[in-house]
Amino acid sequence: MEENKDLSKMYKDDSQKAMESLKKSADKMNEAYADNPFTRQDVVLDIVFFFIVTGAAFGWLLLMLLIISFISMGYLKFKFKTMVIAAVIFAVAVAVFYIFKKINKYKKVLNNRRAK
Numbered sequence: 001m002e003e004n005k006d007l008s009k010m011y012k013d014d015s016q017k018a019m020e021s022l023k024k025s026a027d028k029m030n031e032a033y034a035d036n037p038f039t040r041q042d043v044v045l046d047i048v049f050f051f052i053v054t055g056a057a058f059g060w061l062l063l064m065l066l067i068i069s070f071i072s073m074g075y076l077k078f079k080f081k082t083m084v085i086a087a088v089i090f091a092v093a094v095a096v097f098y099i100f101k102k103i104n105k106y107k108k109v110l111n112n113r114r115a116k
Contacts (some may be wrong), residue, residue, distance in 0.1 A: 005069060013043040038106065038109055046102055049096065050099070052097055053094060053095075053096070053098055054091050054095045055091075057090055057091045057094035057095075058087045058088065058090070058091035059087075059092040060085075061086065061091070062083055062084065062087040065078055065086060065087065066083065066085040069083070
């Protein structure tokens, strides 16, 4: 019984040490980020995620339209070309929304930087 208590205490001590080191590293990262709010990595990640989000939006709507078409079995007849056009329009709308969201993000960052 004593060994189990010691092991649980040791595990708790190790997890507390790990949490403290994570908090310290997060604080260091926040301090570094406050000095340079947007790095090249942030911009590259935003560009990569733009393509991922747009592709996911296209694929999601196309898949949903295919499923609806298969489930309805004749009540709703969609041609594949119509489904692709609808998915492209949806993907473009999501892309425009994503771009405006990122523009607002970078405007806020620049305004906060200028205010300092």
